Structure formats: structure tokens, C-alpha cells
Amino acid sequence: MPDQNGSTNGARELTYAEALREGLRQIMAQDERVFIIGEDVGVYGGAFGVSAGLRDEFGAERVIDTPISEAGIAGACIGSALTGMRPVGEIQFMDFITISMEQLVLQAAKIRFMFGGKATVPMVLRTPAGSGTGAAAQHSESLENWFVHVPGLKVVMPSNPYDAKGLLLSAIQDENPVIFVEHKLLYRTKGHVPEEMYTIPLSESKVVREGQHLTVIATSVMVRRALEAADILAQEGIEIEIVDPRTLMPLDEKPIVESVKKTGKAMVIHEAVKTGGYGGEIVSRIVESDAFGYLEAPVRRLAGLDIPIPYNRTLEAHTVPQVQNIVDEARKLVKGDY
Amino acid sequence: MQPVAVDELQKRGLSAENAHEMLMKMMLIRAFEEKAEELFAMGRVHGTMHLSIGQEASAVGLSTALDSRDYLLNTHRGHGHCLAWYGSSPDLMMAEFMGKETGYCRGRGGSMHIANVDTNNLGANGIVGGGLPISVGVGLTIKLRKTDQVAAVIFGDGGANTGAFHEAVNMASIWNLPVIYFCENNQYAMSMAFHRAFNIEHISDRAVGYGIKGMTVDGNDLLQVYDAAVEAIARARAGEGPTLIESVTYRWKGHSKSDKQAYRTRDEVKEWQDKDPIRRFAAFMGMTDAERDALQAQAHQRIEEAVTFSENSPEPDVAAILEGVYA
Incomplete structure (x- = not known):
């Protein structure tokens, strides 16, 4: 494979x-x-x-x-x-x-x-x-x-x-x-990328990195940033588990729920603005599931600011989660600093 | 039938039997719509509906010119076009209107969404102008498959003022798609009168702006509608692209169920009722009033049977409420 x-x-x-x-x-x-x-x-x-x-x-x-x-x-x-x-x-x-x-x-x-x-x-x-x-x-x-x-x-x-x-x-x-x-x-x-034609079933979430301290559910470019953050965190002994839903609707929530039951902590990361964003749905699925009883910390959303995307390069970068933000927030959650 | 009618029909390759069928279809539409209004007034159906009484020639003229292999995209005021379409069943129409499981859409669509995709009736549409962009896709299917089908998309004077009209007609024109843009100008977009919403005399004048042929016909004259449609369809089948037909007609009833019609006068309605497309065609055929009324009674009887069928049909099962969202 x-x-x-x-x-x-x-x-x-x-x-x-x-x-x-x-x-x-x-x-x-x-x-x-x-x-x-x-x-x-x-x-x-x-x-x-x-x-x-x-x-x-x-x-x-x-x-x-x-x-x-x-x-x-x-x-x-x-x-x-x-x-x-x-x-x-x-x-x-x-x-x-x-x-x-x-x-x-x-x-x-x-x-x-x-x-x-x-x-x-x-x-x-x-x-x-x-x-x-x-x-x-x-x-x-x-x-x-x-x-x-x-x-x-x-x-x-x-x-x-x-x-x-x-x-x-x-x-x-x-x-x-x-x-x-x-x-x-x-x-x-x-x-x-294999040369032959292959399909990945829709509605199949995937654990893209295993870890035991925190479940990170990330979408699109945030999966890549979360993977980078995971390497940095690993040097500190923090192992995050990253789940990529890949298909947002219909969502395969089982791997997310199972992961949270394992780690006891969850953070959702997406680029879209936080309010009314997909992260709210993921958090709801977690707290409505039997993972609720396993939670050891508040569930966190790391998402875009509730503003239009600004032109200025620095402002733009500050509008959406970057690798360092993920590292910082993950560390806080794992260390109980919330 | 009077000789002049026989001549006129023969010129078009139509028989007396064809004429009779067309008249009966118009009468069936009239009967369906009158019954729909009655059922509504009695509280036996809910929701809303848009009646096409007065516009029957427009529906029947177009569908008669089309072939059963062609495609139809319809409007919210679409009962008539559905009934006129090939293989359509008044029973399944009425059952859908009454929200029954046996209806065309299993009671999920209702008056504004009646479709029968198996017979290329691609559905009525609750959004004014909503079928226009979709017609581009149907035209592309025909073009890519290299068949000689055509698609007809019906919209009203209201739909002609949506942005979708511009995008769709332009795309169909640049790609030479076999689509008939059939605008039923029934004078009002809800309360907005044609002369207040347009600064042109004919909606078909807009065809020039897209480099296609435009035609305006008396939509209450069955054969005028038929002739225009035949011409446009021939052009589309020959690979000569889309046509914009404006069928000038009038809706006798209000926009929907609760319209007080403050935007028009009784005299105006009366004036148009004198141009009743059914009476006109029956007179053209040389029919007496008694003969005509007897046929109309037959149509009403057929619709009564549809009501009986619908009333005896089951309601949708609530346990199946989630079905049909995804394939």
C-alpha cells in the first residue's frame, strides 16, 4: 500500500x-x-x-x-x-x-x-x-x-x-x-500518488497520525499544518493524533469519536471563520457521543478569525491558524493550561 | 369540422383527430385547474398553487410541436405543461397535488415540483427562472451525445428579468444548443406588470442581444403557438441553435392562492377572458357551444376520477421521511 x-x-x-x-x-x-x-x-x-x-x-x-x-x-x-x-x-x-x-x-x-x-x-x-x-x-x-x-x-x-x-x-x-x-x-x-486509477470512498475519515495525548481534527491545508505542528510537539514528548474527515458531509464520525475516547482531549482546526464553522459540528458530534464521558478538558476550536481575509501579508497570516498557533494551543490543552 | 379548419390543419400535417386531442388536452388542463382551486377553497389541499387558466393554448401548442424524445423544463405555473406532456397521468398529477404517496414525486414535491424524469419531463420549478441555467446542461447532453433531441424550457415574463436568463441564453447561443426558450408572458410577475418591468415592447426583442432568433406569438391562439414552436424546433434539430419565443397570454386567476389582485381591473380580466383559448379553438373547429360544453364535461369527469384515485391513495409513510435525499 x-x-x-x-x-x-x-x-x-x-x-x-x-x-x-x-x-x-x-x-x-x-x-x-x-x-x-x-x-x-x-x-x-x-x-x-x-x-x-x-x-x-x-x-x-x-x-x-x-x-x-x-x-x-x-x-x-x-x-x-x-x-x-x-x-x-x-x-x-x-x-x-x-x-x-x-x-x-x-x-x-x-x-x-x-x-x-x-x-x-x-x-x-x-x-x-x-x-x-x-x-x-x-x-x-x-x-x-x-x-x-x-x-x-x-x-x-x-x-x-x-x-x-x-x-x-x-x-x-x-x-x-x-x-x-x-x-x-x-x-x-x-x-x-499511484499511477493507476484508485478511489477513496467518500465519508471515510482517516487517522493520519497516531498519538495518545490529544485528538486534532483538521481539514484541508490545516491537516498539513497540524502534521508540522505534531513534529514540533513530538520533540517535547507530546504526541497528537490527527484525524482528517476528508468528506465533511456526510461525516464519518466514528474515527473521531474513537480517537477522543482514547486521548480524552480534542481540538478542531479549520481555516474558515470560527463562528458557524464546521468545527462547531465536530464538537457537537463529540459531546453528543459516548466520548463525552472520556473528556478530560474543554473541547477547543482553532479557526479563522471572524473577519474578512485582509490583504496585508501579516494581517492575513494572523487571520487563520498557523503551525505555531497549533503548537501553542495543543500544548496548553495537553498541559491542562486552559 | 369547417373546411377552413381542415385546410389550416392539413397545411401543418395535422389531422382532425390531432385537433380533437389538442382541444381535449386544453380542456383537461382547465378542468384540473378549476378542480385544484375548488379543492383549495374547501381546504382539501394545503400549501400553495399557481393556476394556468387562460394559458392552456400555450402549453398544448408547445408540447404538441415537441416529440416525446425531447426534454421539458417547466415553471411553478406548470400544471398545464405537465398535463400536456407525453404519457402524463392526471391521476398521478392530482395525487401529487394532494400530497399522496402515489403522486409523481411521492408527495414530496407538490404543485411546484411535479416531474416525471422517465418521460423526459425534467420538472416544474419553484424558483422563477430556476430552470434556465439547467436548460444549458440539457442542451449540452444532447450536443455531446449528438442526438437530434431538443429541450424546451418554459419561464415567464418574471423569469426573463432574472440574471439567470442572461447567462443561460447567452451560453446556449454561443454553443449553438438545441434549446427552445419559451417565455409565457402572462402580463404579471406576481403584481409587477409587464409594462412596468420592461422597457421594450416584446420580450423576444432581447433575442437580438444574444444573436438568436426571437418570435412573439399570440399565446391564446393554439396554432400560432404550435407554428412558432415547430419552426424553432426544426431550427434546433438542424443544429441552428436556440430560439426565444414569447407567447403572449394572460392568467385569469391571481398569482397564487391569496392574491387580492389590486394591480389589475376586472375589465382587464374580462377583456382577456373574451380571448379564451379553448373557446377560440373550439370555434375554429366549427364546434357548437353544446358540443364544446359536452367535451368540457368529459374533461371534468376525468379529473373527478383523478380526485377519487388520489383520495383513495395512501399518505406517505413517516418512517420513509429520510428517503430520497441522497442516491
Whole structure:
């Protein structure tokens, strides 16, 4: 089995963006129902280069450049999925998904239910979230929890190249609309990715590092930061256990609950603003479960400040959790300093 | 049938039997809508509904021109289009309206979400203009599969003023998609009158801005609607892209259940009732009032049977409440 945590041991390495592209290429070669649609996905190769070269390989009919029409992109995915295709749409920045909200929330998510379970909308909408690029408040949002709150949608958030490819292939083969949330800072990160097609089941949380002192539940780029923090903490003799939900909706909560029962302490980390964020859901799942009786400390949320992402580099970095914040908060929790 | 009608039908490749079917469909819609209103007034259904009385020719003219292999995307005022569509059952329609398990959507959708995907009826839509972006996707499916199907998406004058209209029609135009943009201009977006919401004479004038063909027809004239649809469909099947058809009509009833209609006069409603599409087509066919009324009574009888079917149908099982969210 390949190492799924991104460490390579001399094995084949790809970046997160390359892993996504390889998955897209492989499934497009295998399944002619799959096509890509979005702004600048063709000639330009996607704003972050994920679909680079695919237009040359599969033609402009299957890698479709659109006008600036996010509602139209979402609708194109819904209508084609409803009639038997497997569209993979791209919303260039997650911020712009606001323009497609009606189509995603009121149409894609509800069509199956409203039609009495007699229709399917097997579409994927890929979109990069996150700050750290200096792009300020309208190009840095992490809005994943908006979609978690809408029954009928699935929400997937890969944290490394291996998961990115495997989860994308699962999402495309899933019968439901999937919001596939990527992260701009992860696109160039490298990790082991097998060449063959493989899938990672949706709704399977994964323990990405074992430890006995504290359970850290982290998403997307925060998994990477938590792993870095874990190395630093290990030098002090603190071993944190990191769980990556990978699919936020529907959530596989068992590995989280089991981990908390083992460590007795929990901290949730995400980049999105804290208030109303996904961390609240994770904490609720923990305290509603039988892990409650095992808790030895308050459950902590480490998340983005409740502000728009600022432009200034220093302010931006202070807005979302960094490695040092994770180290500091984890240490406090483990040492009972709360 | 009077000779002029026979000629007019023959010119279009339609038989007397076709004409009779079209008339009966319009009458069935009228009967369904009148019954829906009655059931509502009696408190036998809940929620809301949007009646299409007065707009029957628009629904029947379009669906007759389409083929059963084509796709339909419908509006919140969609009972008529659903009933006019291929293979549709008044029983399952009424059962859905009454929230029964036997309804088209197992009682989960109701009046605004009636769909029958198996017959390419991709559903009514509770969001004004909500079907417009979806039509782009249906058009893409047809294009990618290289079939000669077309998709028709219905929306109202209200829907034509949503941003989604612009995105969708433009995309369908640049990709030459086989989609019929069928705008039922029934004069009011809830209370907002057409002349207050548009600064153009015809909604079809907007077609120019997208580089597609636009047509405005008398939506209360069955054959005018049919002719426009036939022309647009032929163009779409030939790979010549989308068409914007404006079908000018009028809803006799209020927007929904609780509309006091302060925005229009009784005289105006009366004026449009004189243009009743059913009476017009029956007269065109040379029918006497008695013959027409006898047929309308048959349609009402059919809807009574649908009500009986629905009343005898089971309620959805609460134990199944979570079904159908995810596949």
C-alpha cells in the first residue's frame, strides 16, 4: 500500500494539482460521459493549472470554456447530470460560488428529494478555497460549511495529493452532487500518488497520525499544518493524533469519536471563520457521543478569525491558524493550561 | 369540422383527430385547474398553487410541436405543461397535488415540483427562472451525445428579468444548443406588470442581444403557438441553435392562492377572458357551444376520477421521511 500521508519513501510523486489532473484524464479516457466545464479551464488550463493540457487531449467539446457565468456553469452541470452525463464543473475561486448558490442549493441539492427520489444529479463542482495568496477578501473564502448545511449535497475537502486523486474519482462516480473543495496553497504540494486509477470512498475519515495525548481534527491545508505542528510537539514528548474527515458531509464520525475516547482531549482546526464553522459540528458530534464521558478538558476550536481575509501579508497570516498557533494551543490543552 | 379548419390543419400535417386531442388536452388542463382551486377553497389541499387558466393554448401548442424524445423544463405555473406532456397521468398529477404517496414525486414535491424524469419531463420549478441555467446542461447532453433531441424550457415574463436568463441564453447561443426558450408572458410577475418591468415592447426583442432568433406569438391562439414552436424546433434539430419565443397570454386567476389582485381591473380580466383559448379553438373547429360544453364535461369527469384515485391513495409513510435525499 502506498503511504497515504504524503510522505514518499522514493515512490512516485505528484503535486496536488497534478494528481487531480491525472484523475480527470484517466476517468475522461474511460468514461465519455465525463466532461469539464468552467471559466478558463480549456486554453488557459484553469486558473491554477489543474486542467492544463486536457483540452488538447480531449477536445473543446469535453473541456468547455465558459463565459463569466457561475450560475450558468452550475446549471450546465445540473442539467447534464440529470440527463445522464457526469459533469465536472469548476468555479474559479470558491468566493464566486456565491453567484451559483441558487442553482446549487435550491436545484442540485433538492431535485432528487423533490422528485420523490426518482432522479439523480451526479455532478462534481471543483473549487479552490482558502487564503494565503494575498488575494484579499473576495478571493480567499472558505465557505465549505455553507454546503454542509444543505441536505442533498456532499462536501469533500482533500488535504494531500493522494486523497485528492482518489476522492475526486469517487466524487465523479458518486450519484449525488458533490462540492469538491480544494485549497490554493495545496496545489503545489507533493506527495505519493499511484499511477493507476484508485478511489477513496467518500465519508471515510482517516487517522493520519497516531498519538495518545490529544485528538486534532483538521481539514484541508490545516491537516498539513497540524502534521508540522505534531513534529514540533513530538520533540517535547507530546504526541497528537490527527484525524482528517476528508468528506465533511456526510461525516464519518466514528474515527473521531474513537480517537477522543482514547486521548480524552480534542481540538478542531479549520481555516474558515470560527463562528458557524464546521468545527462547531465536530464538537457537537463529540459531546453528543459516548466520548463525552472520556473528556478530560474543554473541547477547543482553532479557526479563522471572524473577519474578512485582509490583504496585508501579516494581517492575513494572523487571520487563520498557523503551525505555531497549533503548537501553542495543543500544548496548553495537553498541559491542562486552559 | 369547417373546411377552413381542415385546410389550416392539413397545411401543418395535422389531422382532425390531432385537433380533437389538442382541444381535449386544453380542456383537461382547465378542468384540473378549476378542480385544484375548488379543492383549495374547501381546504382539501394545503400549501400553495399557481393556476394556468387562460394559458392552456400555450402549453398544448408547445408540447404538441415537441416529440416525446425531447426534454421539458417547466415553471411553478406548470400544471398545464405537465398535463400536456407525453404519457402524463392526471391521476398521478392530482395525487401529487394532494400530497399522496402515489403522486409523481411521492408527495414530496407538490404543485411546484411535479416531474416525471422517465418521460423526459425534467420538472416544474419553484424558483422563477430556476430552470434556465439547467436548460444549458440539457442542451449540452444532447450536443455531446449528438442526438437530434431538443429541450424546451418554459419561464415567464418574471423569469426573463432574472440574471439567470442572461447567462443561460447567452451560453446556449454561443454553443449553438438545441434549446427552445419559451417565455409565457402572462402580463404579471406576481403584481409587477409587464409594462412596468420592461422597457421594450416584446420580450423576444432581447433575442437580438444574444444573436438568436426571437418570435412573439399570440399565446391564446393554439396554432400560432404550435407554428412558432415547430419552426424553432426544426431550427434546433438542424443544429441552428436556440430560439426565444414569447407567447403572449394572460392568467385569469391571481398569482397564487391569496392574491387580492389590486394591480389589475376586472375589465382587464374580462377583456382577456373574451380571448379564451379553448373557446377560440373550439370555434375554429366549427364546434357548437353544446358540443364544446359536452367535451368540457368529459374533461371534468376525468379529473373527478383523478380526485377519487388520489383520495383513495395512501399518505406517505413517516418512517420513509429520510428517503430520497441522497442516491
